Amino acid sequence: MSEMNPNQETAPASPERRRFVGGAAAAAAGLAIAPGVMLIEVAYGRPEDQAASSAVRWGMLVDTTKCASGCNECVSACSTENGWTPVAESKHPKQAPQWIRKLELQDPLTQMQTSLPMMCQHCAEPPCVDVCPTGASFKRADGIVLVNRHTCIGCRYCMMACPYKARSLVHEPLNDTQKPDVPRGIGCVESCTFCVQKVDRGDGTTACVEACTAAGHNALLFGDMNDPGSEISKRLRELPTKQVRADLNLNLGIRYHGI
Amino acid sequence: MAGFLQRAARAAFLAVALIWAGLIPAQADAPKPVIQKATKGEQCVEDTAYMRKNHMKVLNHHRDETVLEGIRTKKHSLKECINCHASETTGSVAKSKDDFCVSCHSYAAVKIDCFDCHSTKPQGSMAMHPLDAATAHYKHKLAAGAKQPVSVEEMAKVAQ
């Protein structure tokens, strides 16, 4: 393990040591993902034969005060994990699928700049689910909003209904470039899945969060918003956060601090 | 029994009549599908005869449980079928005409839609490639405690 952590001595300790939820899996795998940071919420790894439960609600906290302008780590990590072509490399960038994107905002009065990632907000009351004529767009028990590609007819109603422009249609055949864990294909709509394949594996985190942490920004935090003891619940209690377009009353799974 | 004999006789008569009329050649059989032996494992999760007839029902049932509820058991998972049945030459179940899924499906003239979305190759085929900065799994980069993009030389040092 020592040669796997060449930067261990030089790296500064994590500002807040993440609460470590013990578990046999964690002990066996030694899940130190970066110096001083342990994979948290391993206790949420449920047995593979158990269905996702509504006792859990997955959510994410985006601290825009830590999100670096110009940094694209979360976006490229998502594209690597889920197998979508980065928009810049796509032959048709205007219609290229995009699960997560970086926004750079500026207050016209004060010129204050804000940088943040925008993706599916995993609404508790998702308009994309309301409008879907086939029931393909659905919310899983643990709050993750997904598209069942077996029943999606590609009508794109959900793309119109989503207030966050979070969804894309796959226009081109993917010719077997998909990841075995992330089936996706032509004629179906898709969006951020909260890395459902990782969540079901018990990783307790997403590719974008891992990347942001590895890059040293720590702007993203993923966890169970239903568990009052989880790191995300603690931070949400302490930090003032907002939902984007809170007026729509959709009860979002992603909360932003600093906007 | 009598009914069966009668039907068989009628079928035989029809076949002979058609051959005689020159409508079908005597050797009319399409080339039989090549059924490659699974590379891993001795025995399928169900009887071969049962699977030949019912694999689609089994897969559809598992698919709904996985997509809708997040149940990820290995038995009856398409991913596991692919892991076992991918051809040793193409590394896929549907790339060339003799690969496991395609071979039978073209014989039966039943189109498979699975691989419009699903990968035809087993998981972990990445492990066969030398681990470098481009192909490394993100976890490996993280394990290396990387703060910047990882160079090929640095990646080579990371134990797999």
Ligand code: SF4
């Ligand atoms: S953000 Fe858009 S795609 Fe995601 S759940 Fe809400 S309406 Fe659906």
Ligand code: SF4
């Ligand atoms: S594109 Fe697919 S998921 Fe979206 S509304 Fe139409 S059928 Fe439903």
